[in-house]
Amino acid sequence: MKYIQPLKMLMVAAAIVTPIYLMAPIPSLAAKPVKVTVCNVGSPPYLSIQDAVDDHNCHSINVPAGIFYENVTIGSSTDHRDITIRGVGPDSTIVDGDGSKRIPPALPAPVFAVGWSTVTLKGMTITGGETPPSSRPNGGGISNVHSTLTVKDCLITGNDASTEGGGIYISNTTLTVKDSTISGNSLPEIAP
DSSP states (O other): OTTHHHHHHHHHHHHHHHHHHHHSOOOOOOOOOOOOOEEETTBTTBSSHHHHHHOTTOSEEEOOSEEEEOOEEEOBTTBOOEEEEEOSOTTTEEEEOOGGGSSSOOOOOOSEEEESSEEEEEEEEEEOOBOOSSSOOSOSSEEEESSEEEEEEEEEOSOBOSSSOSSEEEESOEEEEESOEEOSSSSSSEEO
16 A cells, blocks of 8 residues: 555646647748758859849859859948959950840940949959949949958959949948959949
8 A cells, every 4th residue: 555655647648738738839841941052153044144133142152264244233222231252263254244245135334343342353354344324434344342352363454434443433331342353344443
């Protein structure tokens, strides 16, 4: 009889504890979205540099060797971006903004139009950009306003601006240029 009593108490204790476990919340098994930080241009869904820039999950964009006929717009007064666009070297990755070479042809524009963002451009040639006299007449290669721009290991050449900054135009901007060549653009090469 002495042994039956403790056994009954153990069963009662187990019956009281069990419902507590059943009432505990069950963790959600729903998948959380994965944040893409590195995006590679040249394969779906990033067939162009602009495709990767438009995806706000892309913070580092790798551009392979080749010629990319694009005019890339990065950021706006309502859309701050913080991105790095990295080619494999100025001899291999060429971003050409010449609109006449695109299908269908595009109007003249800077190769990179950067606004209200923090952008690093690395390891590429930036060429073929042109600004029409009617709108945004500054910055053939890069037009950069209200931003922080770093240009590293780039060749900026063969760009034309109607007014200023054939290579790079800056306004209310911090510009850092490292290990790069800016030549063969309309004058002045960098403005203001």
